Amino acid sequence: MARFPVEPFKIKVVEPIRRTTAEERKEILEAAGYNLFAVRSEDVYIDLLTDSGTAAMSDDQWAGIMIGDESYAGSRNFLNLGEAVKAITGFRHFVPTHQGRGAESVLFACTVEPGHRVPSNMHFDTTQANIIVRGGEPVDLLADEGLDPISDVPFKGNIDPRKLEAFIAETGPDRIPLGMLTVTNNSGGGQPVSMDNIRTTGEILHRHGIPFFLDACRYAENAYFIKLRDPGYANQSVLDIAREMFSYADGCTMSAKKDALVNIGGFLALNDEGLFQRVCKELILREGFYTYGGLAGRDLEAVARGLWEGLDENYLAYRIAHTRYLAERLSEERVPILTPPGGHAVYLDARRFLPHVVQSELPGQALACALYLEGGIRSVEIGSVMFARRDPETGGMVYPELELVRLAIPRRVYTQAHLDHVVDTCKHLYDHREVIGGLRYTYAPDLLRHFTARFEPL
Secondary structure, eight states, X not given: OOOOOOOSSOOOOOOOOOOOOHHHHHHHHHHTTTOGGGXXXXXXXXXXXXXXXXXXXXXXXXXXXXXXXXXXXXXXXXXXXXXXXXXXXXXXXXXXXXSHHHHHHHHHHHHOOTTXXXXXXXXXXXXXXXXXXXXXXXXEOBXXXXXXXXXXXXXXXXXXXXXXXXXXXXXXXXXXXXXXXXXXXXXXXXXXXXXXXHHHXXXXXXXXXXXXXXXXXXXXXXXXXXXXXXXXXXXXXXXXXXXHHHHTSSEEEEETTTTTOOSSXXXXXXXXXXXXXXXXXXXXXXXXXXXXXXXXXXXXXXHHHHHHHTTXXXXXXXXXXXXXXXXXHHHHTTOOBOSXXXXXXXXXXXXXXXXXXXXXXXXXXXXXXXXXXXXXXEOEEESHHHHOXXXXXXXXXXOOSOOXXXXXXXXXXXXXXXXXXXXXXXXXXXXTGGGOOOEEEEEOOXXXXXXXXXXXXX
């Protein structure tokens, strides 16, 4: 029997949540066009849509908010954040942004041109879209074991070095403005990337003169997995492991809304002086002056404090065990999930959950809607809605190999009883899976389809 971890904190403030009826949820979902992004939060019982910006902040972070310096330029909170970023990452320069996609937008605006190709283990949705709108092509080179939802491999987020070498040889370094690794790999089940893989990726890219960046929004969870799963790092602190991870890269983008435990904020950090100057000019146009980057001073302070809190090993042990509890309970009920569980979410395997629903009928989206209808649970599809693309040569749809529904767990928010409700709902649906049918689009934009598309049942 799975054991729930003991929380390394106590609850100080509570927020009431209401439970809707099945009849109400049916009307709500129909009005939302079967897109859970269009459902009001007050109509959600347990919200597992994302772990981004949904954490419960600490008393220390809230205390920091009260000393926000709202100066337009050079606030003390910017200086505090700069000290934290440089102490943890080691990068010489940084700029704050309002969130991770702001950092991506600024970075790619200064690096990606039409015809460029950007390799990664797996780009997430906004990273992919920010490359595409610049005329570039995002290319995923995940190791094959990462595409097997039931393989028991400790670092399923790794990029395949052989695929990367072949990609560089085929594309040519001049058309590759930078390479990336997402740690942990969100699109592939929140799976960690090994230290050896980070090191090897940096060596390959640098040998060809290509800059190397980490998408580091869950870097602390990745570092903790390295400590747990790589015997060579068992006695090292998570901070030292994180510093080594960053040492192999030339920079990083960061959504602080994940491992920095805040509700808004991010940054771009890097070493290259010339690129930093271009980034500052772009940032001023898009986000604000480079000492606030679209954030209030109080938010800068919350990020500075949250970066250190996110590295606390007592917290990380709880965080990883919290997610593992949900995964183990679902496995006990034989609900098909991607294994082993990652750090921030448990991913239902929609193809095994709904084998009778083909990918063109959007099984992940159908399962996400069923979770809401049955238990008031909001999740997100990470499959054909998010990542299927039309082949420019044939005009046919190219579907992703993984068809998942992510149950992303907000940090320091939900209790054991909440997760047990999720398990009970999933089990009921799996026991009656044959009554869940597919969906079709009634509206779908070209990019970031999952945010605004609308559907109807088949």
